[in-house]
Amino acid sequence: MSSDTPGVIFDMDGVIVHSNPAHKKAIQDFCKIHNQDVSQSFLENRLYGRTNKEWIPELFGEISAERLTKLADQKEQMFRDMFVPENNIVEGIHKFLEMLRENNIPMAVATSAPGENADYILSRLSITDYFNAILDSSHVTTGKPDPEVYIKASKALGKDPESCIVFEDSVSGVEAGRQAGAAVIGVTTTHTEEELSPCSMMIENFKNLELNQIIDLATTK
Structure with missing residues (x-):
């Protein structure tokens, strides 16, 4: 692996899988059980x-x-019970991961989800082995928008964040x-281009995304 090879870091929900509709339903059901009212604005922002x-x-x-842990576990179990990863893949992700691996590009997942969800989704899609590192909510003290998870993911790849590309929704x-x-590529599965702006690039999915497009981002941002 060349020292000037970029690292590529993927968020998971909304980037690898179309999971946010299932998360939304799980959260709504969870909140209904606990008599909590959640607005669309709260979900998005x-x-x-x-x-x-x-x-x-x-x-x-x-x-x-202890109660926080129990509530979080309940909500995530509700999500996993209703979500089928194989039926909700963001188009082109398998081919794109294979292209990166063939070109010796180091890859990581950096998700705000708990480890159980990452294990469930990545293993069901048979893509765990593509990643040099998988970081979940247990690996950070402060979640996004704090940069901690992406700084740690970059370090896990042996890279500076400035030489990494992040896929986010x-x-x-x-x-x-x-x-x-990092250079950030916005994936418009959850938000519009306007809502995600500013990003270095916007994509709907990974179809037709070429290696030279992302390498150029890491070197020219």
């Missing part, structure tokens, strides 16, 4: 891209760490990638 330990207290107020995730110093 204060929940997507953030960790459970950050958004759950915003709904439930000051709660014990959430507003908080784009901000995290940019704050880390």
Whole structure:
């Protein structure tokens, strides 16, 4: 691997899989059980891209760490029970991962989701082995939009964030990638181009995405 080879870091929900509709349904069902009302604005601006330990207290107020863990586990189990990764793949991801591997591009996943979700989704899609590192919510003290997860993912790849490319679909995730110093490619599965702006590039999915397009981003941003 050349020292000037970029690292590529993927968010998971909304980037590798179209999972946000299932997350939204799970959250709505979860909130209904607990008599909590969640607006679309809350979902988009204060929940997507953030960790459970950050958004759950915003709904439930000051709660014990034990209760927070139980609530988070309940919500994520509801999500996994209804979500089938194989039926919700972001188009072109398998081919794109294979192209990166063939060109010795190091790859990581950096998700705000818990490790159980990452294991479930990546293993069901048989893509775990593509990644040199997989970081989940347990690996960070502060979730997105803080850049911590992308700084740590870059380090796990042996790269500076400035020589990495981040794929993100959430507003908080784009901000995290940019704050880390990476080039950010917005994936418009959850938000519009206008909502995700500014990014180095925008894509709907990974079809027709060429290697030279992303390498140029890492060297010219």
